[in-house]
Structure formats: C-alpha cells, structure tokens
Amino acid sequence: MVTTRESSTSSGDRRVRRTHAALASALIQLVEEQDLSRISVADVAEHAGVSRSTFYDHYRDVHELAEAACTAMIDDLIGSLPAPGPDSADPVRDATQSLEAFFASLAEHAGLYRALLGPQGSARLVDHIRRRIAAAVYDLVRQAAAGDDLPVRDGSPVDIPHDVPAVFTAGALIGVAADWLQRGCPLPPAEMAALTWPLFSALYRLDIDALLH
Amino acid sequence: MVTTRESSTSSGDRRVRRTHAALASALIQLVEEQDLSRISVADVAEHAGVSRSTFYDHYRDVHELAEAACTAMIDDLIGSLPAPGPDSADPVRDATQSLEAFFASLAEHAGLYRALLGPQGSARLVDHIRRRIAAAVYDLVRQAAAGDDLPVRDGSPVDIPHDVPAVFTAGALIGVAADWLQRGCPLPPAEMAALTWPLFSALYRLDIDALLH
DNA sequence: AAGATTACCCTACATGTGTAGGAAAACGTA
DNA sequence: TACGTTTTCCTACACATGTAGGGTAATCTT
Numbered sequence: 001m002v003t004t005r006e007s008s009t010s011s012g013d014r015r016v017r018r019t020h021a022a023l024a025s026a027l028i029q030l031v032e033e034q035d036l037s038r039i040s041v042a043d044v045a046e047h048a049g050v051s052r053s054t055f056y057d058h059y060r061d062v063h064e065l066a067e068a069a070c071t072a073m074i075d076d077l078i079g080s081l082p083a084p085g086p087d088s089a090d091p092v093r094d095a096t097q098s099l100e101a102f103f104a105s106l107a108e109h110a111g112l113y114r115a116l117l118g119p120q121g122s123a124r125l126v127d128h129i130r131r132r133i134a135a136a137v138y139d140l141v142r143q144a145a146a147g148d149d150l151p152v153r154d155g156s157p158v159d160i161p162h163d164v165p166a167v168f169t170a171g172a173l174i175g176v177a178a179d180w181l182q183r184g185c186p187l188p189p190a191e192m193a194a195l196t197w198p199l200f201s202a203l204y205r206l207d208i209d210a211l212l213h
Numbered sequence: 214m215v216t217t218r219e220s221s222t223s224s225g226d227r228r229v230r231r232t233h234a235a236l237a238s239a240l241i242q243l244v245e246e247q248d249l250s251r252i253s254v255a256d257v258a259e260h261a262g263v264s265r266s267t268f269y270d271h272y273r274d275v276h277e278l279a280e281a282a283c284t285a286m287i288d289d290l291i292g293s294l295p296a297p298g299p300d301s302a303d304p305v306r307d308a309t310q311s312l313e314a315f316f317a318s319l320a321e322h323a324g325l326y327r328a329l330l331g332p333q334g335s336a337r338l339v340d341h342i343r344r345r346i347a348a349a350v351y352d353l354v355r356q357a358a359a360g361d362d363l364p365v366r367d368g369s370p371v372d373i374p375h376d377v378p379a380v381f382t383a384g385a386l387i388g389v390a391a392d393w394l395q396r397g398c399p400l401p402p403a404e405m406a407a408l409t410w411p412l413f414s415a416l417y418r419l420d421i422d423a424l425l426h
Numbered sequence: 427a428a429g430a431t432t433a434c435c436c437t438a439c440a441t442g443t444g445t446a447g448g449a450a451a452a453c454g455t456a
Numbered sequence: 457t458a459c460g461t462t463t464t465c466c467t468a469c470a471c472a473t474g475t476a477g478g479g480t481a482a483t484c485t486t
Contacts (some may be wrong), residue, residue: 012483013432013433013482014484015432015433015482016433040471040472041473041474042472050434051434051436052435052473053435053436053437053475054434056474056475057433057434060474061473086311094442104453119336119340119341120336120337121330122336123333123335123336125338128332130391130392134388164389164405164408164412166419167389167392168385168388168389170388171384171385171387171388172381172382172384172385172388175381175382175387176377176380176381176384178384179380191378195377196377196381199378202415203416225454226453226454226462227453227454228453229462232464253441253442253443255441263465264466265443265465266465267446269443270463342434372458405485
C-alpha cells in the first residue's frame with residue numbers, strides 16, 4: 001500500500017519515475033486527441049501501460065495528473081527567467097525576452113496548455129499558476145525597485161503575494177495566454193511579447209511610483 | 214422527452230422556471246456547505262425537490278448549472294454598468310463606481326462566486342466571464358475614445374474581442390476578484406475599487422494613446 | 427547477496443454518471 | 457372545458473469513480 005504522497009519532483013525510486021513519466025506522456029498524447037473532460041482515468045492508465053489502481057496510488061484524478069505535469073514546466077519556466085536587477089544594461093530588452101520565452105514555452109506544449117487553460121480545463125491548475133506568477137511578479141517588482149529602504153510589507157513566507165498589482169498582473173498574463181492558446185497561437189511569441197510588454201510596463205511604472213509615494 | 218435545449222433566460226413554461234429556480238437555489242445553498250467538486254447531481258436534485266432525471270433534462274452536469282446560475286448575474290451586472298461616454302462630467306468617478314458595483318455584486322453572492330472562481334471552480338464559467346468582460350472592456354474603450362475616425366479593426370459580430378488589451382484587462386480583473394474572494398473579502402468593495410482603478414487607468418491611457426498612434 | 431521496503435497489480439464493492447424509453451401529470455391554447 | 461404539447465418522473469442499464477485489502481515483484485539499503 002502507498003501511504004506517503006510524494007510532493008512533486010523526481011522521486012528516488014526508479015519505478016515511480018517511470019510511472020510518472022508514462023502517465024504524463026500518455027496524458028499529453030490523449031489531450032491532443034480529445035477534450036480533457038472526456039479523458040478517463042482508465043484511458044490514461046491503459047495508454048501508459050499502467051493499472052488503474054496504480055494511477056490512484058499517485059494522483060487523485062486526471063486533473064491532478066495534469067496539474068503535476070504542468071507545474072514542473074511552469075515552475076521551471078518562471079525560475080529560468082532572468083531577474084532584471086539594477087545591474088542590467090537594458091531592462092526593457094530583458095523583460096520582453098522573458099515574455100517571449102514565456103509565450104514560446106506555452107507554444108511548445110500548446111496541446112496540454114490549451115486543454116488546461118481553456119473552457120474544459122482545470123481551475124485548480126489555473127489557480128496554482130496564478131499564485132505562482134503573482135509571487136514571481138511580486139519578487140520581480142521588489143528586485144527592480146531594489147532599494148532596501150523601500151516600504152516592504154510584512155512578508156509572511158507562506159503567503160507572500162497578497163498584493164493587488166501582483167495578482168492583477170498574473171491574472172492578466174493568464175488571460176492573454178488562455179486567449180492566445182484558444183485561438184491556436186495565431187501570432188508568434190515575439191509579437192505577443194511586443195504587444196503585451198507596454199501593458200506590463202505601464203503597470204510596473206505605476207507600482208514603483210506608488211511604492212515611492 | 215426534452216429535445217430543445219433552452220438557451221438561457223426565463224422560459225415560457227411555469228414548470229421550467231420553477232425547476233430552474235429550485236435547482237439554482239439548491240446549488241447556492243449546497244455550495245455554502247461543501248466544495249463544488251463534492252456536490253453530486255443527485256444532491257442538487259434532491260435538495261431542489263426534483264428528480265435526477267429532470268436535472269439532466271436541463272443541464273449536463275453541476276458545472277453547467279453553476280454556469281447558468283452565474284451567467285445571468287454577471288451579464289446583468291456588466292449590462293448595468295454606466296457607459297462612460299464623452300458626455301460624463303467625471304469619468305473617473307464613473308469608473309470607480311462601476312468597479313465598486315462590480316466588487317459589491319461579487320460580495321453579495323460571495324459563496325457562489327468563491328466556489329466557482331476558486332481552485333475547485335469551473336473553468337467553463339471563468340472562460341465565459343473572461344470573454345464577457347473582454348467584450349465589455351472593448352466596447353468601453355471604443356466608446357471612451359469616441360472618435361469615429363479612430364482606427365477600428367474589422368469587427369466581426371460573432372467574435373468581437375480579439376484584442377490583447379481587452380483580454381489582458383479581463384484576465385486581470387478576474388485574477389483580482391478570485392484572489393479577493395478566496396481570502397474572504399477582507400477589504401470592502403470601495404477599497405478594492407480604489408486599489409484597482411489606478412491600474413486600469415494606466416492601461417486605458419496607454420490603449421488610447423496606441424489607438425491614436 | 428540478503429533482507430526490508432514499497433511500488434505495482436488484481437479483485438471486489440459501493441457509489442456516481444450519463445443516457446434511453448415510456449407513463450403520468452402539468453401546462454398553454456383554443 | 458377539451459385538446460395537443462411539453463415537462464416531469466420512474467425504471468433500467470452500461471460505464472466511470474474512488475477506495476480497500478492483499479499478493480507479487482521490483483527496488484533500495486546494508
């Protein structure tokens with residue numbers, strides 16, 4: 001019997017890694033063919049060459065598998081973005097390149113992301129991504145403002161981003177991404193970055209002004 | 214047998230109105246007590262004093278019922294917002310009051326909205342609301358810009374708001390609303406409006422500038 | 427290599443889902 | 457009121473869900 005629920009990342013046991021990979025791969029394959037809501041646990045398990053019972057040993061339902069499959073990609077992506085500190089020569093170029101990398105990563109796994117961010121998607125994953133992006137935005141703005149004498153809210157480490165501009169920005173990014181994916185990514189990532197950057201820029205400037213009173 | 218699927222609003226038959234109302238009321242009651250994902254069709258039907266089979270005559274699942282219950286409220290709310298035309302004496306006050314009305318309406322039905330916009334919520338409804346808000350934002354910006362000689366995109370009537378700033382704004386609003394609801398509405402609607410208005414203002418100004426080249 | 431661990435699979439079961447057909451009752455209309 | 461129409465309800469069924477227990481085999485550790 002399986003008692004401990006692994007948090008997320010690559011476990012020690014080979015068998016676990018294999019089943020995780022097999023299930024994720026099966027889901028990605030199935031999500032290209034049919035709606036996420038039409039995909040049953042039995043389907044995923046069979047395509048993965050794994051018993052249905054084993055599926056439930058790892059995930060509670062298909063949504064949780066999808067969330068796990070996306071979470072790693074999203075977290076990697078956000079973590080890989082260059083932090084635009086005050087040492088950057090061209091922060092605008094940095095930011096647009098980060099945005100372009102974001103949209104490019106979405107396009108690379110467009111099938112999965114479209115299924116998960118669209119109308120038949122997973123509210124759980126959207127919520128997780130929004131929190132993750134909001135926290136990243138919060139950190140980026142603080143780093144960009146970069147003065148240690150700026151007014152800093154009480155940062156409880158568990159629940160950082162209770163910050164209206166950060167949640168605002170995160171929701172906006174998800175909205176644009178979901179819309180773009182649903183339309184089949186008609187514009188290239190670079191153009192999406194060019195279109196959205198001015199909007200973020202306006203918000204950032206505003207936020208920094210507010211922080212500086 | 215029921216063959217035609219009613220689009221949305223109040224049907225002619227008394228029985229249909231009664232069952233719609235009973236089901237919506239039952240859902241609203243149940244959603245205060247437990248997670249949306251834990252509510253079964255049988256539960257809703259029983260609490261509504263309606264057979265399970267009748268439920269399926271009207272809705273495909275619980276999410277669709279929730280979507281229907283919220284859609285009317287959202288559409289009424291958006292439709293009731295005052296259009297800030299060039300005839301307004303104080304457009305800033307108009308906008309903040311619209312925002313405050315929005316948040317107040319959310320708070321009024323906080324139980325339902327929190328359940329539907331949160332992690333256990335309905336991606337379908339979120340998608341619908343985003344489209345609806347994006348279309349409203351698109352219209353508002355066009356009305357605010359108000360010059361007939363402005364560059365206007367080819368407006369196909371079916372699919373109006375393929376507009377990055379509009380989707381951006383809609384997503385942002387949903388993000389803020391979802392976060393606020395999930396935290397139990399700690400700030401009053403007026404304060405939320407005061408906090409978010411500057412962000413929208415920055416986007417609007419930017420968008421109008423872009424339209425004017 | 428030997429033993430302890432634990433992931434995987436099988437079976438079984440109670441419950442929920444979604445669909446279908448048809449009888450009975452409520453409704454709108456003439 | 458009397459009629460045709462539409463809704464509601466009942467029964468039934470095939471399938472999916474989520475959980476539990478226990479046997480077997482792969483893996484990790486020493």
